[in-house]
Amino acid sequence: MNIRVPLYKVHMPPADELMPALQKTLYSGQIGEGAKVSEFEKQFSQWLGVESVVACSSGTAALHLALVLAGIGQGDEEVSTAMTAEPTNMAIRHAGADIRFADINPMNGTIDAATVAPVITDRCRAIMAVDYAGIPVAIDGLRQLADSNGLVLIEDAAQALGAKWRGQAIGTQADFTIFSFQAIKHITTGDGGMLVLRNTDLLTRARKLRWFGLERGVDRSRVNAVDVGYKYNMNNISATMGLAQIPYFNTVINAHVQNGKFFDGAFRNQPHIRPAAWDQSAEPCYWVYSLLCDDREKIAARLSAAGIGWSYPHKRNDRHQIFSQYAAPLPNLDSYFESLIHLPCGWWVNEIDRQQIVEVILAR
Numbered sequence: 001m002n003i004r005v006p007l008y009k010v011h012m013p014p015a016d017e018l019m020p021a022l023q024k025t026l027y028s029g030q031i032g033e034g035a036k037v038s039e040f041e042k043q044f045s046q047w048l049g050v051e052s053v054v055a056c057s058s059g060t061a062a063l064h065l066a067l068v069l070a071g072i073g074q075g076d077e078e079v080s081t082a083m084t085a086e087p088t089n090m091a092i093r094h095a096g097a098d099i100r101f102a103d104i105n106p107m108n109g110t111i112d113a114a115t116v117a118p119v120i121t122d123r124c125r126a127i128m129a130v131d132y133a134g135i136p137v138a139i140d141g142l143r144q145l146a147d148s149n150g151l152v153l154i155e156d157a158a159q160a161l162g163a164k165w166r167g168q169a170i171g172t173q174a175d176f177t178i179f180s181f182q183a184i185k186h187i188t189t190g191d192g193g194m195l196v197l198r199n200t201d202l203l204t205r206a207r208k209l210r211w212f213g214l215e216r217g218v219d220r221s222r223v224n225a226v227d228v229g230y231k232y233n234m235n236n237i238s239a240t241m242g243l244a245q246i247p248y249f250n251t252v253i254n255a256h257v258q259n260g261k262f263f264d265g266a267f268r269n270q271p272h273i274r275p276a277a278w279d280q281s282a283e284p285c286y287w288v289y290s291l292l293c294d295d296r297e298k299i300a301a302r303l304s305a306a307g308i309g310w311s312y313p314h315k316r317n318d319r320h321q322i323f324s325q326y327a328a329p330l331p332n333l334d335s336y337f338e339s340l341i342h343l344p345c346g347w348w349v350n351e352i353d354r355q356q357i358v359e360v361i362l363a364r
């Protein structure tokens with residue numbers, strides 16, 4: 001099948017901007033974590049409007065680091081969702097904690113206060129909220145629930161760079177937020193992630209944990225590791241790509257948003273389909289478009305025939321053997337999952353493409 005409009009496409013800055021910068025880094029003799037990583041952190045934190053960020057080798061590394069910094073480990077439970085990519089829940093297992101799957105809001109696939117509250121136990125220490133497909137979780141309710149139960153709120157915003165809640169960037173509200181710069185996200189650095197810390201006092205420890213528990217810049221024969229640390233640092237090569245991408249962040253994200261809004265308008269009030277819907281405080285960044293259909297197989301076949309990429313969602317995580325011990329009734333997820341199809345809405349989808357997508361979906 002010849003796919004003309006793919007579901008994902010890697011955004012790269014123009015070669016005449018990126019390649020000289022990359023060449024300089026590659027032959028600088030300093031390709032590990034160094035000045036480029038610090039500069040990327042500085043520019044990213046300015047763009048997001050936060051103080052403390054820690055650039056990591058992946059979003060998964062950033063998630064695990066968040067859990068370690070939150071002091072979550074064996075014997076603890078964390079409320080999470082099965083409606084996500086596997087790394088969300090793998091990171092909880094990396095920390096040694098157990099999972100309590102909450103059901104989702106049937107309008108948009110994210111967990112919320114109403115679905116999380118019933119699954120909180122005495123062992124729960126944290127809530128892992130995922131901005132699925134770039135749709136922000138309703139964080140006000142989750143924040144209240146977390147505060148009233150003494151829980152840490154971690155936001156997995158791997159798919160939600162540039163999304164907002166009450167006009168504030170995602171990344172400014174949870175105790176810990178992570179982003180991913182993996183190959184098919186809005187913005188890539190090859191692979192990479194960013195951890196955003198609400199408590200800036202944790203920054204020094206976070207930086208040490210990211211690099212074997214060692215303080216960088218201190219003589220390796222004198223430095224003293226007091227914690228189990230990890231090899232989770234971003235390197236200068238990825239950071240150089242990230243720095244070249246920063247001037248394009250807003251343009252890329254805005255293109256996803258414009259296409260997403262176009263689809264929202266076209267698919268609203270149509271028979272047999274409905275766009276995902278959200279609280280009016282949420283401003284999604286439309287990583288991929290989420291459409292709910294009475295008969296998604298028919299729509300998938302039509303899209304394929306027209307050369308348009310699509311996908312069903314990730315395998316629901318409670319159906320993996322490794323997470324099956326945490327399976328629980330999730331009736332909202334059952335129906336959402338079976339009717340969901342993802343459509344391309346990124347920067348590469350032009351006005352003609354998006355019109356064609358609408359015609360293919362609405363064809364009778």
Ligand SMILES: Cc1ncc(COP(=O)(O)O)c(C=O)c1O
Pocket residue numbers: 058059060061084085087088130156158159179180181182191192193
């Ligand atoms: C929801 C979600 N969480 C976490 C991750 C992990 O990010 P990374 O691939 O950068 O480790 C991803 C992406 O793969 C994701 O989609």
